Amino acid sequence: MASEMEFSQHSKVKRRSPWHGPMVLVLLFFVVILVMSLAFRVSKIEVINASEYTDEEIISASGVERGANLFFVDRFKAASMIFSDLPYMDTVSITRQLPNKIVIQAEGSAPAAYMVIDEEYWLLDRSGKMLGTTDSLTAGNYPEIRSLEPMTVLEGEDMLVEGTNAERLAVLQTILPALRAEDVSSLVEWIDLRDPANPSLRYDGRLTVYLGAEGEMLYRIAMLKNVVSQLAAEDAGTLYYTNGSAWTFSPD
Structure with missing residues (x-):
């Protein structure tokens, strides 16, 4: 009996909480967000400009600011703001380049x-x-x-x-x-x-x-x-x- 009891006691297995896995995933998610928010900051804004506007006018109209989080920059909103403020603009493309760069490609409208x-x-x-x-x-x-x-x-x-x-x-x-x-x-x-x-x-x-x-x-x-x-x-x-x-x- 003693040996059976000993065997029974050693055979017990500790079970993890059913919340353990999801909690780890949530924690990892917040860690990733924290790293992204700290590491990927916009420090360079390049304008490939084929319009009558200056680079500074295009950047200002876009609303994109240095120091903003690269991944949180709303490219579609920025393009819409450029079209709204600069009527002589034909096409605008905004892309991200890791680790810290935004590229705005702009082509102006020509009177026809x-x-x-x-x-x-x-x-x-x-x-x-x-x-x-x-x-x-x-x-x-x-x-x-x-x-x-x-x-x-x-x-x-x-x-x-x-x-x-x-x-x-x-x-x-x-x-x-x-x-x-x-x-x-x-x-x-x-x-x-x-x-x-x-x-x-x-x-x-x-x-x-x-x-x-x-x-x-x-x-x-x-x-x-x-x-x-x-x-x-x-x-x-x-x-x-x-x-x-x-x-x-x-x-x-």
Whole structure:
């Protein structure tokens, strides 16, 4: 009996509390948070800048401060603040680099056209974002947009449109990048979006061009550039794009 009792006593096993594992995990979690908050502090803010704003203006607008915890920096909020404060901004990307660096990559919006709204000259970029008002002399460096009526316009915001005007804006968003890609924006006096299925523009001060509805806009603008190069310098009139690569010229 003694040996049995001795065996029984030595065979007892101490059991851990069921809370032991979760408590260890919670403790480790707080240790990790503490280490992150102490070790990863923002000490460098680099700006890769392709805009008209200074690096300091971009950093200030972002709200990112040196000494902040690297992992707690809200990149999306910072980008939103930059767009809100700096209307001439097109794209913003914010990334973290261990152990202590924030990189802000910013590209500015370039005026691509203008509109006359309530007797004011509004510049807009190729996506339709309103960049602010200017004088008539500056506006004259860009094509005038006609037959597009936004509901509201705010500096640094996309114009608000509805109905047929939404269709017209969608067409404009294909025309402006195409003009820029073919480097002919400076040759365009105005763009009329009255008929979004067949927009027109004034080209080189002597040609009224109807762009039609078929094919990629970049292709149509490239074809237009090629057709105009084959006309005589004194030729003036109207060009109609029909289908495929067919253009019809009607002289004045």
